[in-house]
Amino acid sequence: MTMGTHTRHIVSINDLSNDEIETVFRVAQHYLEKLGDKNLPFRIGRGTDLASDFVLATLFYEPSTRTRLSFESAMLRLGGKTITSADPGTSSAAKGESLADTVRVLSNYADAIVIRHPKAGAARLAAEYAGVPVINGGDGSHEHPTQTLCDLFTLKKQNKNLKGLKVAISGDLKGSRTIHSFVYALARFGAFIQPLPATGMELPRHVDERLREEFQCKMIGGPKAPDDTTSIDALYVTPDQPHQPSLFSDSDLDLNFQISLSDKKFDAVYVTRFQKERWQNADLEYPKVDAKFLRSPKYATASVLHPLPRVGELDTALDSDVRAKYFQQAAYGVPIRMALIALVLGVESSGFFERFAGGFRSQNYVLYQQARGVGIECSNTNCITREDSEQQYIKNRFYLVHTKASNKFKLRCFYCESDIDHFMVAHKKNHWFSTDMSILNDATETSIRDFIFFIEEEDARKAGYHPRRGTLENKQASSGPKS
Ligand code: NCD
Numbered sequence: 001m002t003m004g005t006h007t008r009h010i011v012s013i014n015d016l017s018n019d020e021i022e023t024v025f026r027v028a029q030h031y032l033e034k035l036g037d038k039n040l041p042f043r044i045g046r047g048t049d050l051a052s053d054f055v056l057a058t059l060f061y062e063p064s065t066r067t068r069l070s071f072e073s074a075m076l077r078l079g080g081k082t083i084t085s086a087d088p089g090t091s092s093a094a095k096g097e098s099l100a101d102t103v104r105v106l107s108n109y110a111d112a113i114v115i116r117h118p119k120a121g122a123a124r125l126a127a128e129y130a131g132v133p134v135i136n137g138g139d140g141s142h143e144h145p146t147q148t149l150c151d152l153f154t155l156k157k158q159n160k161n162l163k164g165l166k167v168a169i170s171g172d173l174k175g176s177r178t179i180h181s182f183v184y185a186l187a188r189f190g191a192f193i194q195p196l197p198a199t200g201m202e203l204p205r206h207v208d209e210r211l212r213e214e215f216q217c218k219m220i221g222g223p224k225a226p227d228d229t230t231s232i233d234a235l236y237v238t239p240d241q242p243h244q245p246s247l248f249s250d251s252d253l254d255l256n257f258q259i260s261l262s263d264k265k266f267d268a269v270y271v272t273r274f275q276k277e278r279w280q281n282a283d284l285e286y287p288k289v290d291a292k293f294l295r296s297p298k299y300a301t302a303s304v305l306h307p308l309p310r311v312g313e314l315d316t317a318l319d320s321d322v323r324a325k326y327f328q329q330a331a332y333g334v335p336i337r338m339a340l341i342a343l344v345l346g347v348e349s350s351g352f353f354e355r356f357a358g359g360f361r362s363q364n365y366v367l368y369q370q371a372r373g374v375g376i377e378c379s380n381t382n383c384i385t386r387e388d389s390e391q392q393y394i395k396n397r398f399y400l401v402h403t404k405a406s407n408k409f410k411l412r413c414f415y416c417e418s419d420i421d422h423f424m425v426a427h428k429k430n431h432w433f434s435t436d437m438s439i440l441n442d443a444t445e446t447s448i449r450d451f452i453f454f455i456e457e458e459d460a461r462k463a464g465y466h467p468r469r470g471t472l473e474n475k476q477a478s479s480g481p482k483s
Helices: 018-035 066-077 099-106 122-129 145-157 177-188 205-213 255-263 316-320 326-331 333-345 388-393 457-462 472-479
Strands: 055-060 081-085 112-117 134-139 166-171 192-197 218-220 235-237 268-271 303-305 366-370 396-403 408-413 424-427 432-434 451-454
Touching (some): 018 145, 018 333, 066 081, 066 333, 099 122, 099 388, 112 333, 145 333, 177 192, 303 326, 326 333
Parallel strands (some): 055 112
Antiparallel strands (some): 218 235, 424 432
């Protein structure tokens, strides 16, 4: 396969455009029709030789059943071959080898790499160093884009149009990477999302803010006042035209609209397990979805989805309920991943298939980067940038995210995509620092090289910077006691 500029990586669901996602679905549907099992319409029963010249590597540093085996089954059904490293204890990671080196080596053994890793941002790091396409099979609590493709496809197969779909998401919304990819996609396709988090497991703030600021979701409803009979529970409402600046005007969100939305029945309930491996305290209360929960009229026709595995939060008594779609959802892992592999490798030449364009979906934000050891570092303790073995391979890289509406600046880690909201900007030549970010208003990839960011004022001072004249920091410093 050709390496280099046309290498396509799927690290986040946002690396795929809506059209590309629809293409994956078209191709998956084509495989189901051509190669499906006659008795089980969601099962692939036969193979092709489309990818017979290709090898897929599955590089898994965390437990997996569905993701790894469905990728491997998909590659075998495409006529390709697979190599696998599923136990970090028996790979060179146990000797301390960096992920960056591992994927560089693997790029000579395989034509695409599927990676799963406990650290958020690991898949993006792998993509930086691999010469072949990298597909994220789940990285920490960051994202799991191919699970989302299975989830959306399952919904579509219930004859559900993603636009206007009303979806409840239940459980550990903070730790579940599947949820993070899923909510971005739902927002992009114009669905309504009702979060039903376990206590303390709400969506991470950066995901919530991204839904509102980048995908134009509006939050309506919220906690009910005792005498308020009209408001509904909190719900993300997405505009008719995702990515169009038109948005909703406030009058669109009037009471009638809110009431009609609250009357609308749910189309789906998405359940997730408690991600105990990502929490210190494993003894927290957790909601259960069972027949009693689904008895509510609002769930009368809702499909029940779960990425699996389940560990008690989804009653097995529901398995025979017509609304239960989770085993079908897991079965779609094969046609969906066949489609993704075929598209990433570009192995279909019939003309029916479109090949993905090269590279990532381009970001609109300015990328700031600096060597490790100076200035700001990602504050997510589970980010791959914190790993000792990767230190020589990683730069501190952040997107400078400017939200015009609130005139707020944030730094978004290039790898794990968590945000830093409070920081100092310092001028490398003039040696001042400040919290006033207005100087960054027209920053470009070139002009940003004049600046360095620090988390704390003290860090900036230690690095030899002084408060900028006329700024609050400067006034505080000059009126303070002399030492
Ligand atoms: C999910 C994962 O690994 O994030 N599993 C999967 O791929 N279907 C969900 C989970 O582990 O809870």
